[in-house]
Amino acid sequence: MQFKPLEKVLTISGLDKRYGKIHAVNNLSLEVEQGSVFGILGPNGSGKTTTLGIILGVVNANAGSFSWFHESNSKQNRKRIGAILEQPLFYPYLSAYRNLQIVADIKGISYDDIERVLKTVELWERKDSKFRTYSYGMKQRLAIASALLGNPEVLIFDEPTNGLDPRGIAEIRELIIQIAEQGITIILASHLLDEVQKTCSHVVVLNKGQKLFEGTVNDVLNLSNTIELSSNNLQILELALKEFKNITDIKPEKDRFLITLAEGVTTTDLNTYLISKGVVLSHLTMKKKSLEEQFLELLSEKS
Ligand SMILES: Nc1ncnc2c1ncn2[C@@H]1O[C@H](COP(=O)(O)OP(=O)(O)OP(=O)(O)O)[C@@H](O)[C@H]1O
Numbered sequence: 001m002q003f004k005p006l007e008k009v010l011t012i013s014g015l016d017k018r019y020g021k022i023h024a025v026n027n028l029s030l031e032v033e034q035g036s037v038f039g040i041l042g043p044n045g046s047g048k049t050t051t052l053g054i055i056l057g058v059v060n061a062n063a064g065s066f067s068w069f070h071e072s073n074s075k076q077n078r079k080r081i082g083a084i085l086e087q088p089l090f091y092p093y094l095s096a097y098r099n100l101q102i103v104a105d106i107k108g109i110s111y112d113d114i115e116r117v118l119k120t121v122e123l124w125e126r127k128d129s130k131f132r133t134y135s136y137g138m139k140q141r142l143a144i145a146s147a148l149l150g151n152p153e154v155l156i157f158d159e160p161t162n163g164l165d166p167r168g169i170a171e172i173r174e175l176i177i178q179i180a181e182q183g184i185t186i187i188l189a190s191h192l193l194d195e196v197q198k199t200c201s202h203v204v205v206l207n208k209g210q211k212l213f214e215g216t217v218n219d220v221l222n223l224s225n226t227i228e229l230s231s232n233n234l235q236i237l238e239l240a241l242k243e244f245k246n247i248t249d250i251k252p253e254k255d256r257f258l259i260t261l262a263e264g265v266t267t268t269d270l271n272t273y274l275i276s277k278g279v280v281l282s283h284l285t286m287k288k289k290s291l292e293e294q295f296l297e298l299l300s301e302k303s
């Protein structure tokens, strides 16, 4: 099999949206690669839903552009995208199966796909129950099934676990990961770090409509690495650390030092250097900052 470079599913450039004095989306650019689970993370009012509205063609931007699948937005492309934006309108007195038949009619596709999507969201056994008898979590899963009808290549979620209990939250996150494993690209807006950390491969962090950070979730976790180290002779260790140019920060603690290495410098580099100086470490651990700490830092830097 030949290696295929990753395709860009969505490209947004210089997107801007104002509501009067409110700058809801501020010069936003980003790219979503095929197969990724792309998180749009930001506090309430940071412009996530507005951005999703623009790329789905229901909100008009004041400036900037976006393209799906390298093409300007055409009706044909819209069929390749499924969205679960809010509680969708299902008929309360009809069964889940009947409701999906109606959706299939609207989408102009056959009923053959209904069994597959109901099985994916684990509602096949309950297909004949009336929608009004569904729990909140089941309603959310039916919304996902409905979006999956017709095999979209991209699924868009806006706060998919809002209002669910811990079990419902875990189920929906599990389902999103499972859908992503089938090769569907996912774009997910959330104000919950934990959600993005648990489900997404990539993240863009928004605040007041502006992009603060974009990268893989792993990159975000690696943004800043603090290393804790100690030796039997702290004075010699301190001297050696101060001479090492690849350290950006040294904090002495009671019996150890907390240091930050410059970008691209590994603990192996550090250790090799220390050994060359005759320093033997008694302790070395990496302390990764959680996405949460970094998220809060990012927000406080900009506000
Ligand atoms: N139709 C509208 N008219 C006026 N202002 C709007 C409208 N829609 C959004 N806004 C404003 O734009 C800003 C961004 O809102 P948006 O809903 O995109 O944020 P969000 O990140 O989705 O927030 P949340 O986490 O609360 O869902 C907010 O200040 C909001 O009040």
Ligand SMILES: [Mg+2]
Pocket: 048, 049, 050, 158
């Ligand atoms: Mg929103």
